[in-house]
């Protein structure tokens with residue numbers, strides 16, 4: 159049996175085989191050496207005190223105990239951040255993803271403060287005037303007030319224009335009157351709202367001078383700061399057990415003619431003057447949706463990080479786990495030696511890289527658009543909305559599928575909560591729904607694509623992410639197949655262009671045969687989702703490849719090689735996944751497909767010796783991984799046994815239910 163500090167021998171061997179400089183890859187993924195050092199500094203300060211290991215794992219606790227424990231740990235972590243981390247790193251790091259991720263060492267599920275930092279604070283920053291920010295932001299950052307983001311209602315989540323909560327301005331008292339006129343108008347789902355928050359951002363239909371001006375955002379105090387009692391006119395509570403997010407106290411909220419001061423309307427993009435006059439900043443109609451765009455952008459990085467955690471667990475476990483025999487009497491192989499296992503796992507490593515690099519690129523695009531908007535230029539917002547929508551949709555959906563694949567790769571032990579894989583799955587699968595459902599967001603991107611297609615058709619030069627549409631109108635016939643990275647990307651762009659073109663044709667044909675535009679669009683939505691997915695795939699492939707070329711320019715040879723192998727694996731994998739599309743939109747032959755398959759299998763063999771090194775390069779500390787199967791030292795079986803000792807069911811040799819129920823049953827006659 160390995161001792162506590164000894165590394166499992168198979169894992170130690172894997173690390174000896176690794177032929178590249180792991181730190182170099184970590185720097186690339188983190189966005190530079192300085193960022194890695196900063197992250198490590200934050201982790202050291204926050205976690206070297208021992209994080210906050212529970213005596214009894216949180217999964218054994220009752221709902222009330224779990225919530226209390228989550229609040230206890232959120233407060234510990236917040237104090238560490240306020241008093242120790244920010245002292246060193248500066249206040250500008252307050253909302254950084256690093257701090258969010260370090261917090262994972264404290265929670266298997268989720269912090270009840272996540273929505274405070276993830277959406278309440280960003281809505282103050284993005285939707286309030288400078289004067290309002292001066293009032294609210296310092297108190298929110300200092301946790302003097304704790305907020306939630308209450309937009310979704312029992313009756314409507316997707317269709318924001320259909321929200322029913324009203325905010326009616328009363329010029330007599332210079333207040334807004336918040337009201338929930340129906341059951342379906344009750345706010346539903348907001349994280350942190352049920353028991354934790356004393357304030358929240360409320361999205362409501364604004365009425366003034368007898369006219370509805372659509373949804374706007376308001377800061378609303380819902381609980382007394384001393385007693386935490388709901389204020390008169392506010393009805394608030396927790397919505398009940400969920401698949402995941404069980405420590406996030408997702409809540410409901412209703413108002414009975416509840417009054418708030420006029421200045422509690424977030425007024426950066428529109429104002430209601432004292433006399434009730436409505437003034438809109440005439441820039442873009444959807445600026446009040448800005449907090450959602452921000453979160454969608456950050457979710458691409460979240461998808462990458464959680465997938466990196468899952469694949470770190472699964473690859474280390476697969477190096478430790480031995481099963482079956484290849485030849486009679488031979489030593490059982492590590493399951494990582496099975497090509498089918500490599501097929502399950504290496505695509506997960508490559509995808510985590512693809513999403514991480516795409517997330518950084520998207521973040522840069524987001525900050526560039528923000529800078530333009532500050533100057534009054536909103537021309538680039540539609541492209542950002544289209545990009546953030548489809549990238550959020552695809553990254554969360556792929557990460558969900560691959561985290562589940564990592565669980566499959568760990569066999570029975572992966573099903574244990576102590577592996578952390580079920581928690582990761584339950585957390586990430588929700589990201590496919592919240593902040594805009596997968597289908598709904600792809601249809602938003604499709605709107606943009608159809609418009610871009612029409613512009614390209616009329617000879618206009620379109621924006622960079624759809625520039626391939628201009629090429630579509632200048633080339634005849636199918637795209638020539640070319641098995642280089644650039645060639646594969648070009649073919650994927652042709653697939654997207656071809657699919658968008660089919661959508662446009664379908665819509666036009668339907669209109670010609672008598673349908674109105676809305677019905678023609680509706681009947682084409684299955685194809686439109688498919689076209690938006692193809693477009694997004696091409697964006698990810700393109701970005702991943704471009705970023706690897708750019709970022710490895712000065713890398714050592716072995717780092718260049720292994721990162722190239724991964725990006726080639728990614729391109730080849732998706733080409734094989736989409737052979738139907740490739741046959742339809744390019745000149746690829748059966749022989750080319752056979753070559754791709756062989757190339758894919760050869761890449762699995764090449765990547766195999768570096769697999770453990772590659773997951774080590776994600777550099778995720780054991781405290782954050784929280785997994786019996788995935789720790790750095792590979793003490794898988796020992797940790798599973800240690801976990802058994804923590805099981806309260808094992809405290810007594812005989813369970814009381816034996817005498818109460820089982821024994822009488824055994825004694826009873828038929």
Ligand SMILES: CCCCCCCCCCCCCC(=O)SCCNC(=O)CCNC(=O)[C@H](O)C(C)(C)COP(=O)(O)OP(=O)(O)OC[C@H]1O[C@@H](n2cnc3c(N)ncnc32)[C@H](O)[C@@H]1OP(=O)(O)O
Pocket residue numbers: 253254255258272273275276277307309310315316317318319349444447448450451453456460539540543592593594595598602605606
């Ligand atoms: C610290 C780090 C933390 C990180 C972790 C964070 C964790 C966070 C945890 C989070 C937990 C979960 C928290 C939560 O879940 S919070 C709740 C999140 N809810 C949603 O995301 C709801 C999703 N629904 C919508 O966004 C809208 O209703 C949609 C978009 C579907 C329709 O909307 P609407 O019916 O109004 O519009 P339209 O379809 O008529 O289109 C009209 C035009 O508007 C354009 N348009 C639409 N939207 C945008 C936009 N945004 N920017 C720019 N433009 C936009 C659009 O392209 C179109 O343009 P055109 O085609 O006419 O030119």
Ligand SMILES: Cc1cc2nc3c(=O)[nH]c(=O)nc-3n(C[C@H](O)[C@H](O)[C@H](O)COP(=O)(O)OP(=O)(O)OC[C@H]3O[C@@H](n4cnc5c(N)ncnc54)[C@H](O)[C@@H]3O)c2cc1C
Pocket residue numbers: 273307308309310313314315316317346347348349403408588591592593594595596597598601
């Ligand atoms: C864990 C979790 C946390 C959340 N946290 C918050 C929070 O903090 N604050 C908050 O305000 N909200 C929150 N939400 C709510 C979340 O944002 C919504 O659930 C989400 O936007 C989806 O909306 P919906 O539930 O109304 O789904 P629906 O819109 O009812 O979707 C149901 C189905 O209908 C389909 N559909 C709907 N409209 C269309 C359409 N136009 N075309 C084609 N198909 C369509 C969808 O694709 C989906 O398959 C949270 C949700 C979850 C699960």
